[in-house]
Amino acid sequence: MSNENPNNTPQWRSKLDELELLPGAPFKGDAAWDKLYGRLAGNKKSKKIFWYWMAAACLLAGLIVTFLNQRKTISQPEHHETAIKQPKKTDILVVRTNKYENRIESIQDKIIRRSDKPVQRNRRILLTQVSAKVQSNESIIDDPEQHLIAKPLQIVRNSTAAVVLPKKKLNVVHINELGDPVVESSDVTRIEDIHSFKLRFGNGEVFSNPPVVSKPPGIIILKTKTASN
Amino acid sequence: MNTSELVKEARHGSTAAQKCLFDLFGEKMLLVCQRYVKNPEDAEELLLDGFYKFFTKISSFTYHGDAALYGWLKKIMINECLMFLRSKNVFTIVTEATAEEIPLQEDALDNLSAEEIFKLIIQLPVGYRTVFNLYAIEGMNHGEIAEALNISEGTSRSQYSKAKVLLQKLLLQNDVEYVKRKSK
Numbered sequence: 001m002s003n004e005n006p007n008n009t010p011q012w013r014s015k016l017d018e019l020e021l022l023p024g025a026p027f028k029g030d031a032a033w034d035k036l037y038g039r040l041a042g043n044k045k046s047k048k049i050f051w052y053w054m055a056a057a058c059l060l061a062g063l064i065v066t067f068l069n070q071r072k073t074i075s076q077p078e079h080h081e082t083a084i085k086q087p088k089k090t091d092i093l094v095v096r097t098n099k100y101e102n103r104i105e106s107i108q109d110k111i112i113r114r115s116d117k118p119v120q121r122n123r124r125i126l127l128t129q130v131s132a133k134v135q136s137n138e139s140i141i142d143d144p145e146q147h148l149i150a151k152p153l154q155i156v157r158n159s160t161a162a163v164v165l166p167k168k169k170l171n172v173v174h175i176n177e178l179g180d181p182v183v184e185s186s187d188v189t190r191i192e193d194i195h196s197f198k199l200r201f202g203n204g205e206v207f208s209n210p211p212v213v214s215k216p217p218g219i220i221i222l223k224t225k226t227a228s229n
Numbered sequence: 230m231n232t233s234e235l236v237k238e239a240r241h242g243s244t245a246a247q248k249c250l251f252d253l254f255g256e257k258m259l260l261v262c263q264r265y266v267k268n269p270e271d272a273e274e275l276l277l278d279g280f281y282k283f284f285t286k287i288s289s290f291t292y293h294g295d296a297a298l299y300g301w302l303k304k305i306m307i308n309e310c311l312m313f314l315r316s317k318n319v320f321t322i323v324t325e326a327t328a329e330e331i332p333l334q335e336d337a338l339d340n341l342s343a344e345e346i347f348k349l350i351i352q353l354p355v356g357y358r359t360v361f362n363l364y365a366i367e368g369m370n371h372g373e374i375a376e377a378l379n380i381s382e383g384t385s386r387s388q389y390s391k392a393k394v395l396l397q398k399l400l401l402q403n404d405v406e407y408v409k410r411k412s413k
Contacts, residue, residue: 013368015342021256025269027259029255032273032276036284040285
């Protein structure tokens with residue numbers, strides 16, 4: 001048995017190719033064309049529909065993405081609002097802690113040394129928190145006395161520490177306005193060898209080392225001198 | 230408008246050109262389909278499928294004359310028919326052992342008209358008919374047929390042999406006219 005096609009009947013093929021008309025029932029070409037045309041038109045329509053769907057899908061995807069982005073941006077501040085009791089801007093003394101981190105730490109050390117009394121212990125807690133927040137860049141001190149006992153200090157993101165003063169209207173001095181650390185000034189540094197620190201709140205309470213007599217309420221001076229020891 | 234222009238127009242989606250091409254080749258292609266699929270409804274459906282493919286893929290066709298176009302269309306139709314037959318799984322399995330080579334009188338069909346040959350072929354069972362069509366008329370070898378129909382080469386050979394036997398029987402049955410012609 002050979003696998004080759006002898007094809008010894010080419011006349012069959014030519015004869016069959018010559019056959020033009022169907023034997024038997026005639027071919028209904030128009031009816032067949034109508035069916036075919038219907039299919040071809042359907043194909044064109046379906047192509048159009050496909051592109052409409054694609055456009056709609058793209059639009060929907062874009063909307064979803066923008067919606068999700070918006071939700072993200074909205075939800076982030078909401079999240080912090082729950083954690084932080086936002087004080088009024090006017091009531092906040094904002095202290096840039098980046099520059100004054102060392103000072104606060106030194107203050108803390110000094111207060112700890114003298115923290116035999118319970119009140120000072122509380123203050124020590126406060127200052128520990130302050131210094132902790134200094135590392136996380138921003139903190140708010142909202143009515144310190146109240147927070148010392150009731151709530152821990154809460155955190156703000158950026159590199160600021162904020163102190164909320166009592167509602168009594170006071171002059172507020174931004175620590176940034178005080179300038180670079182310690183230029184020798186007779187107003188601030190009273191004794192050459194002693195490092196002094198004064199943190200005065202509106203209610204007249206003063207944190208200091210060594211403790212100083214409180215001045216009448218007014219301008220708050222927060223100034224330190226770098227220790228030479 | 231000649232065929233090349235019709236093809237060009239059809240490529241651009243002209244319905245009129247498509248209709249002209251369908252009118253030109255439709256009936257011939259239906260004959261091709263009916264040689265493979267006996268049922269006229271199925272054959273017409275396959276014809277429409279084939280033309281649908283032709284019109285949707287006409288952009289990939291480069292016109293090299295009417296014969297090339299006819300050949301391309303015929304190939305599409307045959308493929309459609311084979312796919313249809315494969316999907317129906319109509320090929321009877323005949324082992325190689327049972328197949329035997331039976332010589333067909335070469336001149337037996339030569340004296341018949343195209344219409345008579347067509348009628349004889351469509352009387353064959355589907356498996357025999359398909360293999361006979363592919364081997365004797367389309368000129369494919371058994372390897373190609375086996376691949377196209379997803380059967381073994383032996384099966385293809387046996388189907389062809391049996392088709393020839395059956396054709397001879399059919400010729401003998403309808404042989405009055407044939408004998409008359411031969412005696413002339």
